[in-house]
Amino acid sequence: MAETPLERLLEEIRSAAAELHRGGGCPSPYLAPIVLLDAGLLALIYNPLLDVVAAASSLALLAARGGLARLRLIAYPVALSAVAAIPLIPLGRVADAVSLVARTVTPALLLLAAVAWMGWRGLLASLSALGAPRLIVEGLEMLLYQGVKTATMMLEVIAARRARHLGRVSWRDWWRLQATALGDMMLRAVREAEQVYMAVKARTLGDPAPRRGSAQCNTRSLAPLAAAALAVAALGVVAAAARG
C-alpha cells in the first residue's frame, strides 16, 4: 500500500506502463501512421486547431476501454507544462503560457487515444512498418517493460526501508528514506542494465532480423497515408485562415 506521494506516483507509473503494455491489436493498417503524422503536424504547426484535436482526442480516449483511467495520466503533462509556463504569466504572456500547455497536452492526448485503441505494441508495430530503426522501436518497447520493473523495484526498496524504520516517520525521515532509496535505485539500475545487456547479447545469435510485431499493422500503400496527411494539412490551413 503506497504511503507517500512518491510511492503513489510510482504505483501510478507502474499501472500506467502495465496498462499500455497490454494494449490491443491494430484495428487498421493505416490508422497508426495517420495518427502519428497528424499528432506531429498539428502539435507543431497548426496552433489554432489544437483545441479541436484535444477535444476529439479526449472523446476518443474516454470511448476506449479503460479510457477514463488513462485520462488521469494527462494530469502529469498538464502539471509539468503548467510549471514550465508559470514564468510567462508575470511577464504578461498569458496566451503564450496557455499555448505552451496546449502544445504539450494535445499530442499527449492524441497519443493516449491512439494507444488506447491500438495498444502500445500496435503503435510500435506501425513504427516498425514505417521503417523506423529497430534500435528505436525495440528501445521504446523495452522502455515500458523496464518501466514496470523499475517502478516495482523502487516500491520494494522504499517499503523495505520503511519496514525497518521503527519509530514515527517525521518529514525529515521521509526525505532521508526517499533519498537513500533513490541512491540505491541508481546502483541497482546500473546493475540491471548490465544484466539486460548480457541477456540481450547472449541471445543475439546473428544480425538482428527486422522486428516482427504481433500486431497486424503494415504500410501496404502510402496513398491513404499521403491523402490523410494532405487532408489534415488542408484542414489546418482552412482553420487558420478562418480564425484570421
Place this chain on the structure above:
Amino acid sequence: MERGEVAALLGPTGSGKTTLLLILAGLLKPEAGEVLLDGVPLDGENPEHRRMLGVVFQDPDSQLFNPTVYDEIAYALRTLGLPEDEVRARVRGVAERLGIGGLLERPPYELSMGQKRLVAIASVLVYEPRYLLLDEPLTFLDPSTALRVACIVRSVSEVGVGVLMATHNVEAALLLADRLYRVVEGRIVGVEAEELLGEPRSLLAVNPALAALASRGEALEAIREARGMLQGACSR
C-alpha cells in the same frame, strides 16, 4: 566437460561460481587463461559461438526483456532470421514441452519466479545449444517446478547437450550430476560424491536424513535409488 554430460559446480556464496559461468558463456572476459569451446578459443563476440552456448541466469528477472513470453522465447530465433512460421512452431513446441504453453501471451513481469525460470530456460533451449550453463537452476522453485527443471536437465543431457550447473545445493548436485566440481580458494577441483557425503556437517545443514545415511555408509545407495526415482518421475 563433455557433451551429454551433466556437471555441477559447487561452492559457497561469493566463491565466484556465477562469474565463472558468465566467463564460460563468453559474456565476461577472464583476467587470465582462456576458455576452449570444442577445442577453439571462445570468442564472446562471435554469434556462432554464442549459438553453441545457452546461459540461464540466477535471477530470471534479469534475463527477460521482451514484451510477452512468446517474444521472449522467439527472440533468439528471430535474430537468426528464421521464417516466422518456423519460429512459431519451435516456440510452441518448446513451450508445450516445458508446460508453459498457456503463458505465451503474458508479459514476463506478471509471472511467478518459477514460471520466469521456465521461460528463461525455454528461451535458451529453443535454439538447441550444445552446452547449457545454469546458475542456481533450482533456487526459489516450488517442489513440482524444481522437479520439472530437474527432468529438463536430464532430458537435454540425454540428447547430447552438455550441462554445467552452478549450485550450492548439494542434494541437487548429487542427484543430477555425472561429474562434480568444487570451487576451493579460487581454484576448481574435481570432487567425488563420496567426498561430499563424507562431510556430514555440510550435509546436516541441507538434509539431516542424508547426513544420517552418510554416517552409516548408505548414502551412495540412497542416491542411486533417488536417481532411479527421478528417472521414473520424469518419464510419467
